[in-house]
Amino acid sequence: MNERGGKSIRNIEFDVAVVGGGATGLGVAYDAALRGLRTVLFEKSDFASGASSASTKLLHGGVRYLEKAVLELDYGQYKLVKQALRERDLLIRLAPHIAHYLPIVTPVYSAKEKFYYRTGLRTYDAIAGTRPSIRSQSLNAQQTLSALPLLSERLQNKKLFGGVKYFDGQFHDARMAVSIAKSARAAGAVLFNYAEVSDLEFDGKRWEIRVFDGVLDSEYTVRAKTLVNATGPYADRIRLKVSRTHARLKPSKGIHIFTDKLRIHAGFLVPKTADGRVVFCLPWEGKTMIGTTDDFTETMDYRVEEREIEYLLGEVNRYLCEPLSVKDVTGTMAGYRPLVLKSSKTSRSEALIRDHEVEVIKEKKAVHVLGGKWTTFRFMAEDAVNRLFTLLEKPFVKCQTAGRSFHDSIEPETYFRLVSRYRFLGEKTKKHLLRYGKDFEKVLDYARKDDYRLLSAERPYLSGEYEYARKYEWVECENDFYFRRLSVGLTDGVRHAETIPAV
Ligand SMILES: Cc1cc2nc3c(=O)[nH]c(=O)nc-3n(C[C@H](O)[C@H](O)[C@H](O)COP(=O)(O)OP(=O)(O)OC[C@H]3O[C@@H](n4cnc5c(N)ncnc54)[C@H](O)[C@@H]3O)c2cc1C
Structure with a gap:
């Protein structure tokens, strides 16, 4: 089954070789194989061991991005939210064994604040076309406290006024990756983990890809007509090898912590942190997961520092009756968001986009999939695979992933x-x-x-x-x-x- 060392594939010329086995790469391999392309994927570590197992595990349009869209009259942000909400609902339908709707409550401390959030969430529902059973609701103070018993009745000198409840998707990110990998395999793709693409060269017609098998400690070469770079926050490494260009990625570190202390059944959204962000406390796998941070770092270091834990605890503790301490933390995780600069000519971090971009290098028959988020992986893959048909000069085959449950899906x-x-x-x-x-x-x-x-x-x-x-x-x-x-x-x-x- 897990045939290592690529013995059986050395004489095959693949239509597409995908580098990277996170949400993006697995999505591309699945989509390409379903459309009849001979597909191989290489992941240097384990599948989803990068950003794709370190996410907040929300399938969401992003209430924060909607706020930005409205306040800044930004149609691009609005489109991003709408697309993501469509994918959220689709993925919950396609993989109901690992994705579901989760109620999320945010406390409010004045009538004005309540009106503001309520209006925003009504818009969120309207954009998604949400059915009545999962539409957002207004809560009074008592209802808010019974949804979030951990909540203190006061925030500094302000008394709790009430709350708002809305629904977003929650999923098991790493399991969804396995589910997509199994679906890709069932569709005919060949996938390898612990297989690092150590070198690659385009000879004018096809790619020669050097692969290092980390389990066997050996190397082999594979040939493919096209290349998809789906290496998430590492995408620049392959981009810069493929063409002389500017770096586009500006990865941002995010950590989460887990605790047994807060027993919650609904999510709790801290609406505004000291640095103007949001923090979620979410029930997950019998624990409460708290996150996340958003820090640009010079190097990618996956260690979770005590100051990062203290930042999250500080933000959440302001709202709790019983504050949490570092010793209440049972687990941590860190990952890097693959954020992209708007264009290759800028290096300003405010010009980052949270959307995805598919960069096509026609003369090299290569496609770089940059940025994006878990929620939109299927749509990103569709976008990337659409471009492959032109590079392969093959008749176009329509994407099939939106209408097909995953290989192991069950109600x-x-x-x-x-x-x-x-x-x-x-x-x-x-x-x-x-x-x-x-x-x-x-x-x-x-x-x-x-x-x-x-x-x-x-x-x-x-x-x-x-x-x-x-x-x-x-x-x-x-x-x-x-x-x-x-x-x-x-x-x-x-x-x-x-x-x-x-x-
Ligand atoms: C803290 C945090 C919270 C997030 N929360 C959410 C959320 O709630 N909802 C949401 O929708 N999105 C969320 N995201 C975003 C989402 O997790 C990412 O956008 C998504 O997982 C990126 O997937 P990817 O496949 O592009 O990257 P990755 O998952 O990082 O995969 C890239 C893979 O490429 C491999 N690779 C690199 N170089 C090579 C090579 N040379 N050869 C072979 N393989 C290679 C790496 O090992 C890695 O596994 C979050 C991200 C972070 C960091």
Whole structure:
């Protein structure tokens, strides 16, 4: 299954080679394979080990961007929000086993503030064409406190006036990446993790791509007619190799922290931080996730610093009855947003776009996919693959990803009906196995071999999941399994040794 070293592909000339196995690259590989292009993808580490497993895990149009669109009469921002809201709703339909709507509440401290947010959220609903059951609502102070029991009744000298509740999408980013990878494989793409593109050359007709296999510690060469650079925040490295040009990426670091202390069922939006941003506290995998920061750094360093944790705690603590401290943090994660400068001629950070851009280098038959966000990965992939047909001089085939559920998708109601036959499984294990979608029975086939043993008494994971993941989900080491196929590595990473069982 996970044939390494590229032995079986060395004599194939692919239509497209995708570099990077995050949301963007996996989306491109899936779309290209569905449209009949011979597709190969190389990811230097594990799939989604970059920005794509470090996101706030929201499928959203971005209430903040809408505010910008209205205040600055910016039609571009408005279009961005509208497109993202359409993708949000589509992805929840296509992958209901790993994506759902989540209520998010923000407290307000005056009638004026309430009117402002209420108007904005009504507009957000109108743009999305939101159905009545998930439209935003106005809450009084009592309703706000029952939605967010952690909230203090006062913010400095201001008394809580009420709140507003709206809905956005929440998803498991790393699991969605696996789901897209499985869908791409089912459509005929060949995907490799721990396969770094170490060099590439265009000979006038095709790309010769040098790949370093990090597991076998060996190199091989693959040929492809076109190249897609989907390396997210690292995209300039390949851009600069492909053509003499200016750097466009200005990656911005964002961290999140996890805690057991706030037990919330709805999300909590801190509407305005000291530096004019927003911070989310969201229920996720039995914990509360708090984030995020937005910092430009000279080098990409994934360590989470205590000052970053303290910044997030400081912003959230202003609103809480019982403040959190650094010792309440059970896990952290950091990632870099692949933000793009508006044009190659500017280096000013205020000229950053949060949209995506597809840069086509016709004479080299290369496409760079820059920027974007998780929510819009499918749309970005469609945009990129559309351009490949011109480069390949092949008859155009229409994109099919919008009308097709992912390979393992299943409606939660159907899943819970099917899994209820396994009466001996605990309720938490049943809930947990939903992430495998339709494939859950294959997982149970592996679990059966050791009598459905749990990996540890405190957690709902079955030991058979590891073998399944090694066979079908490209898992090469325990970190792949604990950090991205499950998420306990992220949520409990600070206490890694005590809480994460050995497989
Ligand atoms: C803190 C934070 C919060 C965010 N929150 C949200 C959110 O709530 N909702 C949302 O929609 N978006 C969110 N985003 C944005 C979203 O996560 C990213 O836009 C998206 O994941 C980018 O995917 P990507 O595939 O382009 O990049 P990545 O996921 O970084 O993937 C690029 C991949 O390329 C690989 N690579 C690099 N060089 C090579 C090479 N030479 N050979 C092979 N592989 C290579 C890397 O290993 C990496 O895995 C957030 C981002 C951050 C950082």
